[in-house]
Amino acid sequence: MAPSSIPRRPSEARERLIRVATELFYREGIHAVGVDRLVAEAQVTRATFYRHFPSKEDLVLAYLQSEDADIRGAFAAAEQSGAEPRPLVGLVIQALADDVERQHTRGCPFINAAAEYPDASSPIRLRIAEHREWFRATLEHLMTAADLPDPAEKARILVLLRDAAMVGGYLDGAKTIRPTFERTARDTLALDPPQPS
Known part of the structure; x- marks a missing residue:
């Protein structure tokens, strides 16, 4: 293998900056955290x-x-789980609820960033729009595979419910919001209730 074709390892300093930024931007807000703090x-x-x-x-x-x-990694792992399409929709709903309760407890990082960048034509907002379109299209593909009627509308509904759950989980507490989100998502998509473990 030629030296130029050997994949380069990401810089440790770069990865550390992204890790620190992820924690601080999410917890405190993007504009509230300056370069000096990130560097330190x-x-x-x-x-x-x-x-x-x-x-x-x-x-x-x-x-x-x-x-x-x-x-994207979480969706890829779910698709590789071998679950049939309809149960997979249920697993995605559960994973979204898990995310609200365990990881993104201060709301959606994309919605939070959009609130700090009001110009819809800015690179930040364009990146957010690209993510949201991928998310909606991925859900639509999942609804189509599950043979749900009107998959495009069902995908838009699930995006809306997830947005609401992220904001509601932050403001009212994820434990309060989670059962309502899961029940509403399943009812709206006409899925059977989850089987008891």
């Missing part, structure tokens, strides 16, 4: 920061890309 908490120099991210906006895009990659 990631234990890198400003020069290292700007070598990897020419601007803070580039780091915000990397943060959103990381969140997107996590969700």
Whole structure:
């Protein structure tokens, strides 16, 4: 294998910056966290920061890309589980509820970022729109495979319910919101109730 074709390992400093940004941006808000804080908490120099991210906006895009990659990975794992399409829809609903309760307890990172970037033509908002379109299209594909009627509308409904659950989980508590989200999603999609474990 030629040296130029050997895959390069991601920079440890770059990965650390993305990890720190993911934690701080999600917990405190993007505009509330400055470059100095990111540099200090990631234990890198400003020069290292700007070598990897020419601007803070580039780091915000990397943060959103990381969140997107996590969700895509979860969908890929679900599809490889071998579940039949209809039960898989139920598993996706359960996974979305798990996410609201365990991981994204302060709302949706994409909705939160959109609130901080009101210009719909900004690179941040375009990245968010791309993620949301992928999410909706993936759900539509899942609804089609499950032979649910009007899969495009069902996908839009599930996106809307998930958005509401993310916001409601943050404001009212995930344990309060979760059963309502799961029941409403199953009822709307005309799925059988989950079987007791």
